[in-house]
Amino acid sequence: MSQPANFSAEHASRLRLMAFDVDGVLTNGDLYFTPNGDEIKVFSSLDGHGLKMLQEAGVIVAIITGRKSAMVERRAENLGIRHLYQGVHDKRAVMRELRTSLDLASEHTGYMGDDVVDLPILRACGFSATVADGHEFVREHVDYIATKGGGRGAVREVCDFILSAQGKLEPMLRQYLQT
Structure with a gap:
């Protein structure tokens, strides 16, 4: 079972x-x-726009994945994600190197994964999240479990949660109501 939402929000507010x-x-x-x-x-x-909103709010976005795909490279480029790491066997080590290069403490970093191979990096970050259809064991060890599945809005949900925890979501959404 994940931590209470206020615990997760506290962690997300520092990302x-x-x-x-x-x-x-x-x-x-x-x-x-x-x-x-x-x-x-x-x-x-939906996920893509959430990632763009995170970046607009000043949160650095990265992709750290075990597989390598030209499609992922194209998607990262399309979203303006500069920190792309593919074919990674030790995601925690890559996060450590990225964190060091950006001069960030672990409590200022987060990761969203779905399977047991993601647990080392999830546990090394200040905020961890998974999708609704993530592996049961992973869901037991993260701060936040999305209500949506992978590729179906879970990333957007987490982006919105982070932005809300940082007090940035409502002002960002209000701009779409202006004529």
Whole structure:
């Protein structure tokens, strides 16, 4: 069971860097291959806008993933995500290096993953999150469990949660009401 929401919000309020896994988080985890062997991934536009809003609010966004895909590179470029790490076997080590290069303490970092291989990095960050359909064991060890599944708005939900915890969500949303 995750911590109470106020515990999670306290951790999310301190974030200056939020990193995400891809398969099962930014996508639903299904792997599609064409007859030529090309990989196809489906991303949520809701999640994409949430990532852009995080960046606009001053939170650095990174992708740290175990697989390597040209589709992920294209998506990161499209969203303006400069910190992209693919084909990573030790995600915690990459986070440590990124944190050091950005001069951030671990309590100012967060990660969203969905499977047990993500637990070392999830536990090394000040804020951890998973998707509703993440592995049960992972859901037992994170600060925040999204109500939505991977690739289906879970990332947007977490982005909104972080922005809300930092007092930035409502002002950002209000700008869309102005004519």
